[in-house]
Amino acid sequence: MTLAQLTVTNLRCIEHAELEVPSGLALIWGGNGSGKTSLLEAIFLLGRGRSFRTRNTERLIRRGQDHLRVVGRVQALSGASTVLGLELAGQGVTARVGGRAAGSLAELSQVFPVQAIEPGIHRLVEEGGYSRRRWMDWAAFHVEPQFVDTWVRYTRALKQRNAALKSDPARASVWDGELARLGEIIAESRDRFVKHLEPYWREAVAALSGLPVELHYLRGWGQEHTLQEALLAARARDEARHLTHPGPHRADVAMRLFGRPAREVLSRGQQKLVAVAMVLAQLRFLQATTGATPTLLLDDPAAELDGEHLERFIAQVSQLKSQLVVTSLHAESPLFGSPARSFHVEHGRVQPV
Numbered sequence: 001m002t003l004a005q006l007t008v009t010n011l012r013c014i015e016h017a018e019l020e021v022p023s024g025l026a027l028i029w030g031g032n033g034s035g036k037t038s039l040l041e042a043i044f045l046l047g048r049g050r051s052f053r054t055r056n057t058e059r060l061i062r063r064g065q066d067h068l069r070v071v072g073r074v075q076a077l078s079g080a081s082t083v084l085g086l087e088l089a090g091q092g093v094t095a096r097v098g099g100r101a102a103g104s105l106a107e108l109s110q111v112f113p114v115q116a117i118e119p120g121i122h123r124l125v126e127e128g129g130y131s132r133r134r135w136m137d138w139a140a141f142h143v144e145p146q147f148v149d150t151w152v153r154y155t156r157a158l159k160q161r162n163a164a165l166k167s168d169p170a171r172a173s174v175w176d177g178e179l180a181r182l183g184e185i186i187a188e189s190r191d192r193f194v195k196h197l198e199p200y201w202r203e204a205v206a207a208l209s210g211l212p213v214e215l216h217y218l219r220g221w222g223q224e225h226t227l228q229e230a231l232l233a234a235r236a237r238d239e240a241r242h243l244t245h246p247g248p249h250r251a252d253v254a255m256r257l258f259g260r261p262a263r264e265v266l267s268r269g270q271q272k273l274v275a276v277a278m279v280l281a282q283l284r285f286l287q288a289t290t291g292a293t294p295t296l297l298l299d300d301p302a303a304e305l306d307g308e309h310l311e312r313f314i315a316q317v318s319q320l321k322s323q324l325v326v327t328s329l330h331a332e333s334p335l336f337g338s339p340a341r342s343f344h345v346e347h348g349r350v351q352p353v
């Protein structure tokens, strides 16, 4: 799938923009604050239902407006195309896929797989498990489409159990069976993903950073218990804190290097390289297992990389042969060769050049 056409309304400084996106390399260039990252956010939003810059999607709505809208047409290799759209008004998000209301935002992801490498990507290494769980789940979702449904049902049961822990603790355990059953399925899917990723990971992290960073999957409760047993054992603590402790909502991928947590050892630039390796390994793995070639958004890709590491990065990205949308401060950006199309952005206005 590649993005062929994009329409953006009321997203940050962009009042309205329409673009024909080439299937190869597109360059978005303009000065600071012109709207380049906002345009990438629009594309990301179309495939993910959220931004890569903030968890508060409503902040993307243009100041003084009450809604934003992104519509795109994606095209399969066969030439068949699908229109998808996302509208955000106040706190509510609605998505449409092929003229129908989508059941969940995850449907967008299935039709338009997109990944971003942007200046905040080092957070994948530096911060808590939240972003690493999303990273695992995006891949698990593409490889095992039923994963989303399991995840949606697990999340619903978890919310209900937590609500019961607050209002009527004695009733909370009625959710344990459902939670334990779905939670084990999620943990197994993620376990499979991390195992299958391993060879792609070793290759990508060595090629990009030359560092022997190891990934260890942690499923969110102790290895020696089933989730049902862990829920039972945690009940007193859960009741005291009104919160479910064990479960895949607490999963993580521990990253270690020289016997210590990677985030304590790595420099900022190294964190970026390692995080980029996580994304590239995942894209390679997806290509190999599903044949899909997700669109890759590169925001200010040279930031924080020295000459040698930038070259390694370029070589790795070029091998993917994905649709690329790259931002630059300058009209000439030789990193990935000559673009099929360039767009100049100024005060939120987007012009093909």
Ligand SMILES: Nc1ncnc2c1ncn2[C@@H]1O[C@H](COP(=O)(O)OP(=O)(O)OP(=O)(O)O)[C@@H](O)[C@H]1O
Residues within 6 Å of the ligand: 011, 012, 013, 014, 030, 031, 032, 033, 034, 035, 036, 037, 038, 039, 059, 060, 061, 062, 063
């Ligand atoms: N909700 C909003 N409504 C209107 N404008 C906004 C909103 N949020 C951010 N902006 C403005 O949008 C502009 C574009 O920001 P963006 O991050 O896309 O710029 P950029 O071209 O990527 O810049 P840089 O080269 O510095 O990364 C900024 O001037 C910012 O102040």
Ligand SMILES: [Mg+2]
Residues within 6 Å of the ligand: 036, 037, 038, 299
């Ligand atoms: Mg920017």
